[in-house]
Amino acid sequence: xxxxxxxxxxxxxxxxxxxxxxxxxxxxxxxxxxxxxxxxxxxxxxxxxxxxxxxxxxxxxxxxxxxxxxxxxxxxxxxxxxxxxxxxxxxxxxxxxxxxxxxxxxxxxxxxxxxxxxxxxxxxxxxxxxxxxxxxxxxxxxxxxxxxxxxxxxxxxxxxxxxxxxxxxxxxxxxxxxxxxxxxxxxxxxxxxxxxxxxxxxxxxxxxxxxxxxxxxxxxxxxxxxxxxxxxxxxxxxxxxxxxxxxxxxxxxxxxxxxxxxxxxxxxxxxxxxxxxxxxxxxxx
Amino acid sequence: xxxxxxxxxxxxxxxxxxxxxxxxxxxxxxxxxxxxxxxxxxxxxxxxxxxxxxxxxxxxxxxxxxxxxxxxxxxxxxxxxxxxxxxxxxxxxxxxxxxxxxxxxxxxxxxxxxxxxxxxxxxxxxxxxxxxxxxxxxxxxxxxxxxxxxxxxxxxxxx
Numbered sequence: 496x497x498x499x500x501x502x503x504x505x506x507x508x509x510x511x512x513x514x515x516x517x518x519x520x521x522x523x524x525x526x527x528x529x530x531x532x533x534x535x536x537x538x539x540x541x542x543x544x545x546x547x548x549x550x551x552x553x554x555x556x557x558x559x560x561x562x563x564x565x566x567x568x569x570x571x572x573x574x575x576x577x578x579x580x581x582x583x584x585x586x587x588x589x590x591x592x593x594x595x596x597x598x599x600x601x602x603x604x605x606x607x608x609x610x611x612x613x614x615x616x617x618x619x620x621x622x623x624x625x626x627x628x629x630x631x632x633x634x635x636x637x638x639x640x641x642x643x644x645x646x647x648x649x650x651x652x653x654x655x656x657x658x659x660x661x662x663x664x665x666x667x668x669x670x671x672x673x674x675x676x677x678x679x680x681x682x683x684x685x686x687x688x689x690x691x692x693x694x695x696x697x698x699x700x701x702x703x704x705x706x707x708x709x710x711x712x713x714x715x716x717x718x719x720x721x722x723x724x725x726x727x728x729x730x731x732x733x734x735x736x737x738x739x740x741x742x743x744x745x746x747x748x749x750x751x752x753x754x755x756x757x758x759x760x761x762x763x764x765x766x767x768x769x770x771x772x773x774x775x776x777x778x779x780x
Numbered sequence: 781x782x783x784x785x786x787x788x789x790x791x792x793x794x795x796x797x798x799x800x801x802x803x804x805x806x807x808x809x810x811x812x813x814x815x816x817x818x819x820x821x822x823x824x825x826x827x828x829x830x831x832x833x834x835x836x837x838x839x840x841x842x843x844x845x846x847x848x849x850x851x852x853x854x855x856x857x858x859x860x861x862x863x864x865x866x867x868x869x870x871x872x873x874x875x876x877x878x879x880x881x882x883x884x885x886x887x888x889x890x891x892x893x894x895x896x897x898x899x900x901x902x903x904x905x906x907x908x909x910x911x912x913x914x915x916x917x918x919x920x921x922x923x924x925x926x927x928x929x930x931x932x933x934x935x936x937x938x939x
Contacts, residue, residue: 496823496842501802504784504847534804534843534849535824544801546848571837597913599891600825602837603844688912 496535503543507550509664510665514635516545518661526663528567528608531600535599552665562669566607570595570619573606578669584626584678591622591680594691607664610647611654613719618694620720621712622680623647623667625696631666632657651719675700676708679777681770687755691715692758693766698776699730704779706730711743711775716752716767725749726771729777735779743771786850790815791859798916799846806830808846809856815938817857817886821915828914831887831894832856838894840913857886860893869893872931873924886915901932 507513524543525531533544552565555576557761562578570592573579579589595601595609606619610630613620628647633640641667650657658664671677677690682694693715700707709727712718726746730738752763788811797812806823809815809832809938813873817866822831823842830841833855868891872878879885888911894912895902902910907928916924 497804497807498802502800503782504878505799505847506847527848530843530845530848531798532838534845543887544845546845546846571872597828598910599828599831599838599840600843603839688909 496537498534498538498541500539501541501544504545504546505712506548510550510633510663511635511638511640513545513547513550514633514663515638516543517663518635522659524613528605528611529569531596531604532608532612534624537602537760543684547607547663550586550665555641557671560671562671564606564667564669566664566666567605568667568743569602569611569753570584570604571598571601572604573619574601574710584622584672584676584698587618587698588622588626589679591618591694591696594618594682594684594694595681595701596690597688606667610650610667611658611664613654615716615718615720616691616694616714617720618682618691618696618714620651621679621694621714623669624651624712625678625698625710626669626672627726629668629711630664631668632662633665634662635708648722649765651721654719669672673700673708675702676700677701677778679774680702681774681777683766683770693763693770695767695770697771697778699735699778701778703744704707704734704736705732706735706775706779707732711746711771713750713767713771715758716750721750723747723749723771730775739772739775739779743768746771784847784850787845788849789853791855796797797846799848801845803846804842805832805844805846805849805854806841809841812846815856818890819883820887821883821887824881826915827884827887828891828911829884829887831890831914833890833894833897836894836897838913845908855893860889867893868919868934869928869931870897872927872934876923876927876930878919878923878927880916884914884916888916888924892931895928896932897927900935902928904929 526542527546552567677699682691698710711723723746729742754760819829821827
């Protein structure tokens with residue numbers, strides 16, 4: 496899509512320069528990652544784009560207890576890495592990543608970009624939430640780069656103001672799950688390849704039918720992907736078979752989804768219940 | 781507004797062109813370089829009509845700024861046929877009547893070329909998943925999938 500207001504293209508090679516270029520034009524400048532959101536929407540206010548491609552943020556590395564993924568790692572790069580395969584969280588991360596879009600968009604869309612511009616459904620956002628992902632954010636302090644680490648769940652919902660304040664996502668960190676951790680992605684969509692209407696990612700440690708370290712993330716029921724805390728709490732250290740239904744029901748009470756052309760509020764709630772229960776059941780299978 | 785000079789390897793040849801910072805790769809290909817085989821469909825990444833291969837990966841050229849491709853390699857539909865005529869994928873699309881109005885066809889062929897470069901013998905399921913980002917509003921997909929599978933079994937990547 497043409498955005499004729501853009502009059503200036505920058506491709507800095509260091510982070511400090513990138514942050515300065517964004518700061519200097521304030522809300523009239525925008526970071527450019529894969530372009531699948533920025534270039535797909537009208538941007539009447541944006542005069543400068545700062546391309547992050549030269550910052551070396553495209554690597555995936557295992558370091559101690561965490562995987563570190565550069566913010567410019569593409570969705571397809573994640574799918575093709577060990578994190579997208581069956582051996583990591585039962586393939587749930589890869590499955591959620593594949594649900595984001597067709598290949599030609601996955602080849603460009605980046606992890607930083609999809610989180611910075613997240614919608615309320617984002618299957619990969621749900622999987623990252625359920626994986627306890629953390630973000631490394633860089634901003635200017637005076638004239639130096641300051642980095643801080645923020646849990647993804649604290650970022651979502653406030654992402655627009657965090658980024659408008661001049662911060663850049665530079666890295667996504669995923670803790671390496673314990674050996675008995677299981678995860679599953681479930682979704683309902685109009686066709687098998689379509690973007691979901693509602694989706695769920697459950698992750699839990701499973702031992703003798705008892706759940707531990709429970710995470711349940713839902714997409715399609717709020718303005719961003721969310722965690723269902725009450726459901727997680729209700730299932731923790733409990734027999735999955737006996738407590739899943741009541742725990743999910745408790746969690747759903749906190750939701751007030753908006754209906755739209757893809758599904759009414761009632762439909763979204765009903766599907767959220769079903770997808771959550773299916774995902775939990777697959778973890779327990 | 782600062783006009784930019786972009787140097788890229790386009791269909792195997794080094795090319796330098798001028799563009800404005802807001803121009804997409806699609807616009808530059810069509811209006812600056814007169815390579816009009818790459819089509820504009822939706823202009824927001826849904827239809828795949830503007831597919832090109834950028835450094836070996838399939839992308840929508842409507843979502844890439846022309847300035848971003850400086851120093852990179854691009855293959856467009858014009859670079860698919862060889863010196864001796866049509867690429868086997870193109871022949872197979874013709875033989876299978878895998879097109880009707882034709883506006884989606886360059887995107888499908890470029891996407892299929894990227895698939896066969898990576899996976900010379902795809903299954904039908906792999907073809908369908910790979911082409912999920914390409915829309916055809918008239919012919920439907922069965923003949924397109926058949927054309928890709930036939931081209932693959934004929935050894936399309938050897939051309």
